[in-house]
Amino acid sequence: MDTINRSTKISIIGMGYIGLPTATMFAAASYNVKGFDVNKRVIDTLKRGKIHIVEPDLQGLFKSVLDSGNLIPTDTLEESDVFIICVPTPFKEDHEEKFADLSYVESASREVGKVLKRGDLVILESTVPPRTTDDIMGKTLEEESGLKINEDFLVAHCPERVLPGKILHELRNNDRIIGVSNKKAGELAKELYSSIVTGGNIYLTDTITAEMCKLVENTFRDINIAFANELSMICDELGIDVWELVQLANKHPRVNILSPGAGVGGHCLAVDPWFIVEKFPKTARLIRTARETNDYKPKWIVKKVVEDIQKTFLGKKITVGVLGLAYKSNIDDLRESPALEIAKELKKLGYNVIACEPNSEQSEINSIANLKLDELIDHSDYLVYAVPHNQFKDGYKDRIKQKPFFDAVGEMK
Ligand SMILES: NC(=O)c1ccc[n+]([C@@H]2O[C@H](COP(=O)([O-])OP(=O)(O)OC[C@H]3O[C@@H](n4cnc5c(N)ncnc54)[C@H](O)[C@@H]3O)[C@@H](O)[C@H]2O)c1
Numbered sequence: 001m002d003t004i005n006r007s008t009k010i011s012i013i014g015m016g017y018i019g020l021p022t023a024t025m026f027a028a029a030s031y032n033v034k035g036f037d038v039n040k041r042v043i044d045t046l047k048r049g050k051i052h053i054v055e056p057d058l059q060g061l062f063k064s065v066l067d068s069g070n071l072i073p074t075d076t077l078e079e080s081d082v083f084i085i086c087v088p089t090p091f092k093e094d095h096e097e098k099f100a101d102l103s104y105v106e107s108a109s110r111e112v113g114k115v116l117k118r119g120d121l122v123i124l125e126s127t128v129p130p131r132t133t134d135d136i137m138g139k140t141l142e143e144e145s146g147l148k149i150n151e152d153f154l155v156a157h158c159p160e161r162v163l164p165g166k167i168l169h170e171l172r173n174n175d176r177i178i179g180v181s182n183k184k185a186g187e188l189a190k191e192l193y194s195s196i197v198t199g200g201n202i203y204l205t206d207t208i209t210a211e212m213c214k215l216v217e218n219t220f221r222d223i224n225i226a227f228a229n230e231l232s233m234i235c236d237e238l239g240i241d242v243w244e245l246v247q248l249a250n251k252h253p254r255v256n257i258l259s260p261g262a263g264v265g266g267h268c269l270a271v272d273p274w275f276i277v278e279k280f281p282k283t284a285r286l287i288r289t290a291r292e293t294n295d296y297k298p299k300w301i302v303k304k305v306v307e308d309i310q311k312t313f314l315g316k317k318i319t320v321g322v323l324g325l326a327y328k329s330n331i332d333d334l335r336e337s338p339a340l341e342i343a344k345e346l347k348k349l350g351y352n353v354i355a356c357e358p359n360s361e362q363s364e365i366n367s368i369a370n371l372k373l374d375e376l377i378d379h380s381d382y383l384v385y386a387v388p389h390n391q392f393k394d395g396y397k398d399r400i401k402q403k404p405f406f407d408a409v410g411e412m413k
Pocket of ligand 1: 017087104109111161162164
């Protein structure tokens with residue numbers, strides 16, 4: 001392939017949260033796109049014109065590219081010019097340490113290797129530990145196809161940094177970092193992504209730097225939050241208000257401490273730093289400590305809440321109401337959520353736990369009743385303010401204050 005043009009055939013491997021919007025955007029930019037997934041149910045749903053993920057504005061755009069024939073969902077991978085791999089990279093199960101499970105990247109690379117031809121470009125978008133693009137994807141492609149990287153085909157890593165709920169906007173407007181195997185791969189990848197990244201810039205680098213770039217963005221945030229969370233525990237021992245301390249320290253022109261909270265959740269910040277620790281267990285000491293500090297924060301909150309309840313209620317069996325279960329404010333995402341962990345742990349300890357997660361329609365979340373805020377306050381003996389959702393802020397402070405409470409987010413001052 002010498003250049004990218006609208007007759008360039010693109011195959012997306014993995015039609016989930018990342019692959020489906022990406023396939024839809026390339027199809028909307030008038031490319032011929034095949035959307036491949038091993039999950040037949042996903043493909044059947046897409047063929048019927050429905051999307052299987054929740055993402056604003058995607059359904060309409062997806063339907064229009066499906067109807068125009070630019071996007072074809074398929075469970076068979078065929079020859080293409082460009083392959084974009086968007087498969088999951090969770091932690092390994094049954095493994096004590098938090099190591100990346102790269103079996104999906106490997107199996108997707110194997111599928112691509114079977115249909116790879118000279119001149120093709122294979123791009124990995126999944127979040128991966130450093131060297132995965134070359135050592136896992138590249139080697140598997142070579143093994144399966146009998147072709148050679150750079151001599152016969154090209155590889156790139158273009159990590160995805162979109163925010164669920166704003167994926168289409170961010171695909172158009174976020175800057176993209178693309179790590180490439182050589183100059184030609186850079187030219188092609190840049191040309192390709194320029195057709196969807198209309199409001200951002202594209203920066204080229206090598207594959208390892210691109211892999212690390214995605215990981216360090218989230219690690220930087222994780223470390224900064226860990227500092228705030230550690231301060232909150234130190235201030236508790238000192239008997240001073242951490243939020244006041246942070247506010248005053250931030251008066252310094254070059255200090256910007258984040259707000260402490262219930263911990264760190266979601267599937268990026270709580271996951272990606274481990275992909276660095278896995279590769280550099282001896283060197284990545286600060287990164288590991290930050291992860292452990294943030295993981296410890298919900299456990300510390302449970303300990304404080306239990307102490308407080310025992311002091312206040314003298315062993316009586318009480319109902320604890322948890323304000324917010326999502327992993328951060330104003331979303332409904334429960335993945336790796338510290339607030340949910342707090343609620344589950346208190347339940348395990350024998351308390352009757354109820355919650356209010358106002359962004360979820362479910363009446364029960366992990367066997368915990370999800371009530372309206374008024375009901376939650378009425379039915380609770382003790383409240384844990386775990387997530388600073390907007391819905392909790394207006395006019396509820398005084399009502400919350402009528403009950404004994406633990407404030408994990410600094411909203412009750
Ligand atoms: N979801 C996000 O907001 C987000 C943001 C940034 C980065 N990422 C990263 O992007 C990657 C993909 O995440 P996602 O959220 O889209 O995952 P997902 O689980 O929503 O979708 C992945 C899809 O890949 C399919 N799949 C698995 N193995 C396959 C194979 N061998 N061939 C074809 N299809 C296969 C699955 O059936 C599934 O439909 C991950 O590495 C993730 O960390 C995700």
